[in-house]
Amino acid sequence: MRERLSNALSEFTAAAALVVLFVALSFASPHFLTADNLFNIGAQTAVIAIIATAQTMVIITKGIDLSVGSVAALAGVVGAITVRDLGFSIWAATAVAIAVGALAGLVNGLLVTVARIPPFIATLGTMSAARGLVFIVTGAVGVYGLPESFQLLGNGQILGIPFAVVLTGVVAVGVAFLLAQTRFGQYTYAMGSNLEAARRSGIPVGRHLTAVYVLAGVLVGLGGMIAASRVNSGQPNYGIALELDVIAAAVIGGASLFGGQGRIIGTLIGAFLIALVRNGAVLLDISIHYQMVIVGLIIWAAVYFDQYRRRRLESRG
Amino acid sequence: MSTAPETERSVDPRDVTAEAPVLEARGIVKRFGHVEALRGADFTVRKAEVVALIGDNGAGKSTLIKTLSGVHAPDEGELLVGGRPVRFSTPVDARQAGVETVYQDLAVADDLSVAANLYLGREILRTGPLGRLGLLDKRAMRRGAAEALSQLGVRIPRVTTPIAMLSGGQRQSVAVARAIIWATSVVILDEPTAALGVVQTERVLDVVRRARDAGMSVVLVSHNMPQVLEIADRVEVLRLGRRAARFRADEVTTDELVAAMTGSLVTEKEDR
Secondary structure, three states, X not given: OHHHHHHXXXXXXXXXXXXXXXXXXXXXXXXXXXHHHHHHHHHHHHHHHHHHHHHHHHHHOOOOOOOHHHHHHHHHHHHHHHHHHHOOOHHHHHHHHHHHHHHHHHXXXXXXXXXXXXXXXXXXXXXXXXXXXXXXXXXXXXXXXXXXXXXXXXXXXXOOEEHHHHHHHHHHHHHHHHHHXXXXXXXXXXXXXXXXXXXXXXXXXXXXXXXXXXXXXXXXXXXXXXXXXXXXXXXXXXXXXXXXXXXXXXXXXXXXOOOOOOOHHHHHHHHHHHHHHHHHHHXXXXXXXXXXXXXXXXXXXXXXXXHHHHHHHHXXX | OOOOXXXXXXXXXXXXXXOOOOEEEEEEEEEEOOEEEEEEEEEEEOOOOEEEEEEOOOOOHHHHHHHHOOOOOOOEEEEEEOOEEEOOOOHHHHHHOOEEEEOXXXXXXXXXXXXXXXXXXXXXEOOOHHHHOOEEOHHXXXXXXXXXXXXXXXXOOOOOOEHHHOOHHHHHHHHHHHHHHHOOOXXXXXXXXXXXXXXXXXHHHHHHHHHHHOXXXXXEEOOOHHHHHHHOOXXXXXXXXXXXXXXXXXXXXHHHHHHHHHOOOOXXXXXX
């Protein structure tokens, strides 16, 4: 009960911070509350939220995925190349991008489960390898010359709602349901909470953990494609340091780096908060360098709060 | 390879009944590299008894327990369940044979609720196509958990409470209850009360007694001699990877147990 309260508490704290920031930005910048900007924030939140959802699943298993930025970039440029060079439709390109993400997730999962490399190091390697592949397949040049239709995922809309936001909703509801209501979700929390107990309960932990990384990769692939679609090109430099934003989003929302805890609703709030910080900084003309400092501070604060919460729980136990 | 003849005082009256032991280990050898942790160990568990397994540090208790629960495969010797030879290559094999184990610290997932822990790895799914998609029947699990815990006399606030919120005694009671609920023949408890206070220990032992009275066999690994004599029906002593002695708990003193553990009292034949 108290743990649930503390879950709700971190979500509530994040939501309160979100509201405060939203109101503050409304006053601070005349451009903030414009339809264009809100649409922009929506699409930007969408990418962070989808990839942070993937990150949350991995963090719940007591893992971490540092490769999300590189893999998103790889998925995006490969998707763009299939459209430009092979004449794929946006949908077929999205499927390819998702497959790229899934493959990267499979590699991460096998490195962690079969090669038994700690997630931090395994995904650090993937981060470098995937970024290298991005530069190899693009020749370090952006993929341009894409048809208008390529922008559908990132800039299209349904009834005035950004298409990316709709996709985010579908992804978030689906993953939240998966985590909360299914055996897959139960195993995910159990492995992060006590891997050995899970193993001895007969849960096929290797297979399941791999599946979590693959599913995370699928979402990262989708996110990368949306990001590419937003700028109507495949950018080799996309997603550098993106892992920081999405880890921050997940932890702000209550996911614990100690594993076993985290909910998608919290992650969505966290993603929105991070997107607002980024957007606000641009509107208020705060340099990208200060943004990096701000995100760093937020990560410190969120992780500190997570540890503080754990200690209080444990001192009670 | 046959069971060594025993001195008169160690013969259990139940030995004369024809019923085969529910779980028996014969001549188990287990090596780790050059170290021989078990050197022909025997162990017997009969129906509806609490048998304590004691021994000095390094006597091979943990290795024997892990062999009985399928974590280690023995290099030599055989395991019998209900008189039939079995081979446990994984803990799942042991569980399928009705042998459940509670390990010292690895028993439960703190972040999951009591109900989720009781059903971990054996989740009840919804019926129909939703179940095939892996959808949990949480209500059925909550109900089943509450029922089973009240039968065993385990008192916890609610089955939806995460384990992290429970006291050490409650937590261990849940772990023990979980093993008892799913075991069909034997529950192995490795130092179940090592970290607990007096009252909490008593609660866990109550759960063990109830299980025994309901026909379950319990193997208890413990360093606490008074506790062993309080709860066990029989005691088997392991020394240097072999069974050194067997006693009925109501006929033995703490001094004799210690003597058996240190090698100055032997009731089992030395050679085989």
